[in-house]
Amino acid sequence: MHLLFDRERDRVVLIDGGLGRGFIPKIQDRLKRQGLTMKEVEAILLTHGHFDHTANVKRLHELSGAPVLAHRGDAEWIQGRGRNRGWSRVGGFLEGVWPALTSYRPPRIDEWFADGDRLPYCGGLEVHHLPGHTPGHCGFWSEANQWFFAGDLFAIQFGKPVVPPAIFSFDPAEGWRSLIRANDQIPNSAGVWLNHGSLGSPERDREALSALAKRLNSNSRRG
Numbered sequence: 001m002h003l004l005f006d007r008e009r010d011r012v013v014l015i016d017g018g019l020g021r022g023f024i025p026k027i028q029d030r031l032k033r034q035g036l037t038m039k040e041v042e043a044i045l046l047t048h049g050h051f052d053h054t055a056n057v058k059r060l061h062e063l064s065g066a067p068v069l070a071h072r073g074d075a076e077w078i079q080g081r082g083r084n085r086g087w088s089r090v091g092g093f094l095e096g097v098w099p100a101l102t103s104y105r106p107p108r109i110d111e112w113f114a115d116g117d118r119l120p121y122c123g124g125l126e127v128h129h130l131p132g133h134t135p136g137h138c139g140f141w142s143e144a145n146q147w148f149f150a151g152d153l154f155a156i157q158f159g160k161p162v163v164p165p166a167i168f169s170f171d172p173a174e175g176w177r178s179l180i181r182a183n184d185q186i187p188n189s190a191g192v193w194l195n196h197g198s199l200g201s202p203e204r205d206r207e208a209l210s211a212l213a214k215r216l217n218s219n220s221r222r223g
Helices: 023-033 057-064 071-076 088-101 172-185 202-222
Strands: 001-006 011-015 041-045 068-071 111-113 125-129 137-143 147-149 155-157 161-163 191-193
Touching: 001 023, 001 057, 023 057, 041 057, 088 111, 161 202, 172 202
Parallel strands: 011 041, 041 068, 068 111, 147 191
Antiparallel strands: 001 011, 125 137, 137 147, 155 161
16 A cells, blocks of 8 residues: 655555555654644555455545545446456455455445546546456556556565566466556656565556566567
């Protein structure tokens, strides 16, 4: 999850909500250090509907009053009822067990966004629909900061960029195409923010995206 601050307006946007109650005190502490409270959170944006991104969202909404926004393609996933296929049925089984074993409360979505929408937060955030990991998986482009919030488009594991495992991806091949498309759309000078792992800076993670897209392109041509 990420906190994106609007310094001019003393407002903040949350991107995803994290997993585990320990995340919420960390968010509150980070806001306090900036002289802010949960009441300055003006929106909660979901990159996708997997439970490790949505588990805290309902409580975060209750604390902040901020609207929750997501892509309609993940409506069932957000409710914990995503219909998986292929290898993703393995991950889907785990996701199905999760609500039964915890007190998971699906958040209410106040607004559905679509590809190309410009959200009026932090100088404008452009929605990039990047399906594959889930049907409604999205990233967010901040023109003001030259940052791209990539969700689970890819991850860094053991110092290398990797695509999400097939057991946790609704359509892996579509996810690869989305990654290649995102790489083409984002400036090389931009920073990339990931949800799982990092090479140490948004700039290095942008280079990792480029390298991974090049590798996937090469593999597809050989295939």
